[in-house]
Amino acid sequence: xxxxxxxxxxxxxxxxxxxxxxxxxxxxxxxxxxxxxxxxxxxxxxxxxxxxxxxxxxxxxxxxxxxxxxxxxxxxxxxxxxxxxxxxxxxxxxxxxxxxxxxxxxxxxxxxxxxxxxxxxxxxxxxxxxxxxxxxxxxxxxxxxxxxxxxxxxxxxxxxxxxxxxxxxxxxxxxxxxxxxxxxxxxxxxxxxxxxxxxxxxxxxxxxxxxxxxxxxxxxxxxxxxxxxxxxxxxxxxxxxxxxxxxxxxxxxxxxxxxxxxxxxxxxxxxxxxxxxxxxxxxxxxxxxxxxxxxxxxxxxxxxxxxxxxxxxxxxxxxxxxxxxxxxxxxxxxxxxxxxxxxxxxxxxxxxxxxxxxxxxxxxxxxxxxxxxxxxxxxxxxxxxxxx
Numbered sequence: 001x002x003x004x005x006x007x008x009x010x011x012x013x014x015x016x017x018x019x020x021x022x023x024x025x026x027x028x029x030x031x032x033x034x035x036x037x038x039x040x041x042x043x044x045x046x047x048x049x050x051x052x053x054x055x056x057x058x059x060x061x062x063x064x065x066x067x068x069x070x071x072x073x074x075x076x077x078x079x080x081x082x083x084x085x086x087x088x089x090x091x092x093x094x095x096x097x098x099x100x101x102x103x104x105x106x107x108x109x110x111x112x113x114x115x116x117x118x119x120x121x122x123x124x125x126x127x128x129x130x131x132x133x134x135x136x137x138x139x140x141x142x143x144x145x146x147x148x149x150x151x152x153x154x155x156x157x158x159x160x161x162x163x164x165x166x167x168x169x170x171x172x173x174x175x176x177x178x179x180x181x182x183x184x185x186x187x188x189x190x191x192x193x194x195x196x197x198x199x200x201x202x203x204x205x206x207x208x209x210x211x212x213x214x215x216x217x218x219x220x221x222x223x224x225x226x227x228x229x230x231x232x233x234x235x236x237x238x239x240x241x242x243x244x245x246x247x248x249x250x251x252x253x254x255x256x257x258x259x260x261x262x263x264x265x266x267x268x269x270x271x272x273x274x275x276x277x278x279x280x281x282x283x284x285x286x287x288x289x290x291x292x293x294x295x296x297x298x299x300x301x302x303x304x305x306x307x308x309x310x311x312x313x314x315x316x317x318x319x320x321x322x323x324x325x326x327x328x329x330x331x332x333x334x335x336x337x338x339x340x341x342x343x344x345x346x347x348x349x350x351x352x353x354x355x356x357x358x359x360x361x362x363x364x365x366x367x368x369x370x371x372x373x374x375x376x377x378x379x380x381x382x383x384x385x386x387x388x
Contacts, residue, residue, distance in 0.1 A: 003043055003050035004387040006128060011047045014368055016121070017359045018332040019114065020049075021366055023122035032075070032122060035062050042366075044359035045377070053387050063129060069288070072130055076295060079123035083302050086116055090309035098313070103320045107340045110317050114333065117310075124303060131296055134289040135162075141282045157272055161286055164269045165293040168301045170258075172221050176239070177255050179213050180246035186210070193247060197240050204240065214239055223308035231311045231325075323350075330357075332366065 022028075026038035037059055041052035067075075093101075093109070135158065142154045183189055189210070192203045204211050218239060225232030246254070276282050311325065318328035321339055328336065330353045331345075338344045352370040358377055359368050369377055 002053040002385050002387050003381075004053040004056050005048050005050050006056075006125075006132075012044055012049045013329040014044075014332055014353065014357070014359060015329040015336070017042065017044045017049060018334070018366060019118050020121050020125070021361055022333060023118040023125075028119075028122060032078075032119070033063070033067065033071075033126065035059075035066050037062055038364075040361070040363060042359070042361040045374075045381075050386070060129065060133070063126075064133065067130075072126075075123060075126055076299075079120065079127060079299060080302075082116055082120050082123065083299065083306060086113065086120065087302060087306050087309065089113065090306065090313055094309055094312055098316050106313075106317055106320060110313075110340065111337070113310075113313070118333075120303075120306075124299075127296060127299065131289075131292055134285065134292055138282070138285050138289055141279070141285055145276070145279055145282060160265060160268050160272055161289065162293060163265045165290055165297065167297050169224075172224055174255065174258060175217055175220075176242060177246060177251045177258070179210065179217060180243050180251035181255065182210055182213065183243060184247045184251055190247070193244060197237055197244070200244065201236060201240055214243075223305045226304045226307045226311065231307070321345075330354075332368065 021039075021042060024039040024042075026036065029035050029037050039051065039055055039059070041055060043050040043052075090113070098106075138158055138161070139154060142157055146154055146157075183204075186207065189203065189207060192200055195203070204214065214236065218234070218236060222234055225234045225238070273283070273286070276286075314328055315325045318325050321328075321343075323339075327350050330350060331339070335345065335349070349368075353368065355371075356374050357368055357370045358374045359366065360377070361367075
């Protein structure tokens with residue numbers, strides 16, 4: 001028996017693990033993918049979510065067998081439609097004054113949103129698995145094409161192909177560097193650069209063009225530091241902090257370097273495609289991988305925007321029930337429902353989860369372990385129990 005993680009280094013709170021588990025039921029997998037399967041074992045330990053390796057491999061085998069490109073495209077469309085629906089619902093809610101809504105209304109909305117949100121996380125998982133599958137297929141085909149002793153070259157080819165699909169992170173960095181370049185050209189502002197961020201912000205406000213660009217940038221990327229279970233801030237203080245670092249490191253040279261790097265990769269990519277033109281099967285897989293990576297980037301951007309709005313909503317739900325946001329996401333979905341419907345919550349649960357906790361699902365039962373039980377679990381596991 002061993003454990004495998006799909007994604008490394010991601011802090012997954014109790015609430016998200018439980019919501020995911022809710023979506024991994026046999027009934028839901030059958031409904032969404034027409035696959036008779038259920039995940040009976042999950043583990044959240046040291047900030048990472050793990051699957052039972054045998055179960056995961058069984059699921060991947062069924063996934064590859066049952067799901068055609070047409071079905072996967074339909075799955076993506078469902079995900080995209082649901083994502084837009086939830087984003088619009090939350091944005092419309094937050095455009096008004098959420099604090100004027102009654103607790104009864106917000107609690108009802110929470111249950112409605114979570115019903116869709118668990119399906120959304122399930123689709124996200126499916127899309128991630130499909131992306132991983134496309135990459136693995138590409139690696140296998142390239143290895144066969146390149147023959148022996150070309151392991152390093154195989155992965156260099158794969159990296160080159162995926163670099164060819166621009167991400168929202170690259171766009172955000174370029175836009176921030178462009179603002180830093182404008183700032184570096186203004187001698188009056190540069191004299192203020194060593195001031196504390198709060199004082200520097202007040203100075204920037206006097207320079208309308210640059211300040212307007214910063215505000216536009218914030219409107220576009222307020223969600224950029226958000227992830228599932230991890231909600232960072234990206235406000236004017238964070239932007240100014242980054243700008244102060246960028247302006248002293250020659251933003252124009254950085255922009256030129258990014259442009260040259262992009263051009264170099266494009267040329268390498270074109271050469272690669274030219275060298276592979278004799279293998280139509282590989283070219284087809286590359287095209288599918290690129291199209292899907294582009295979809296995945298777009299979907300991830302929308303998901304982060306949703307997470308950003310969801311955090312604001314959950315903060316208000318928590319406040320209505322005398323909990324902080326971090327306390328709320330330290331509860332299971334069932335515990336939150338119990339709090340909402342019956343006002344039942346043992347505060348000792350929260351105190352026990354303040355420091356370290358683990359989550360284990362065995363035989364369709366989810367348990368949150370704390371203190372001594374976490375240590376006991378760790379002692380029962382060795383490095384050989386984990387597949388990386």
